[in-house]
Amino acid sequence: MSDTIIFIHGLWMNGIDMSLLRYRFKKSGYNTFQFSYESTKNTPLENAHKLSEFINVIKSEKIHFVCHSMGGLVLRHYLNLNSVQKFGNTVMLGTPNRTSVIAQTLAEWSLGRKLLGKSLDNGLIGSPPKWNSRSKLGIIAGYFPLASGLLLPIIKGPSDGTVSVEETRLTGSLDHITLRLPHLGLLFSKDAFLETKHFIEHSCFCLLYTSPSPRDRG
Numbered sequence: 001m002s003d004t005i006i007f008i009h010g011l012w013m014n015g016i017d018m019s020l021l022r023y024r025f026k027k028s029g030y031n032t033f034q035f036s037y038e039s040t041k042n043t044p045l046e047n048a049h050k051l052s053e054f055i056n057v058i059k060s061e062k063i064h065f066v067c068h069s070m071g072g073l074v075l076r077h078y079l080n081l082n083s084v085q086k087f088g089n090t091v092m093l094g095t096p097n098r099t100s101v102i103a104q105t106l107a108e109w110s111l112g113r114k115l116l117g118k119s120l121d122n123g124l125i126g127s128p129p130k131w132n133s134r135s136k137l138g139i140i141a142g143y144f145p146l147a148s149g150l151l152l153p154i155i156k157g158p159s160d161g162t163v164s165v166e167e168t169r170l171t172g173s174l175d176h177i178t179l180r181l182p183h184l185g186l187l188f189s190k191d192a193f194l195e196t197k198h199f200i201e202h203s204c205f206c207l208l209y210t211s212p213s214p215r216d217r218g
Contacts, residue, residue, distance in 0.1 A: 002031050006064070007034045012040070020187065020188055047077075069162070138175045
């Protein structure tokens, strides 16, 4: 039986944005499933319970996870709730594991709070659960030079235009690299796919290239 990969999308999305990435993994021989959830109508914890129901009906010897942006926060809540032994590896793409500066800024305005909804509740801001090390974690951050301090000056340091490199870091990760890509570009880039695939299969990235900083830990 082939390994399974569950894809978890980010804020305001429904999973269609991850279709190309899913297709590439399917062509590589993986069983793939897209978990879709209402990112602003439910809290990350509520969506984690829905993810649990989703996973319970999947028959697979090993389940890996590929999460984009807020999807990684939903997974952190899920792993805190469940003690399943069939977990494989996890790759987070542009996940704001530390408080999102953009979300924090938007939340200061009534319209911003309305747009973000319940995603703020121990998700984009607040305190999601610590990483559960049963699943080996690799993190890919994006770096889009035009967005770093120029288009979005509220984000300090290198960023993908939505999430800073610093915000992606999470204690407990095995590997962390930065690719010269914008936030959504992490889903469409062949290099990001190859790095993700390498971590799923080998628990480390293959370092096709790293920019602006080399691999680091944690």
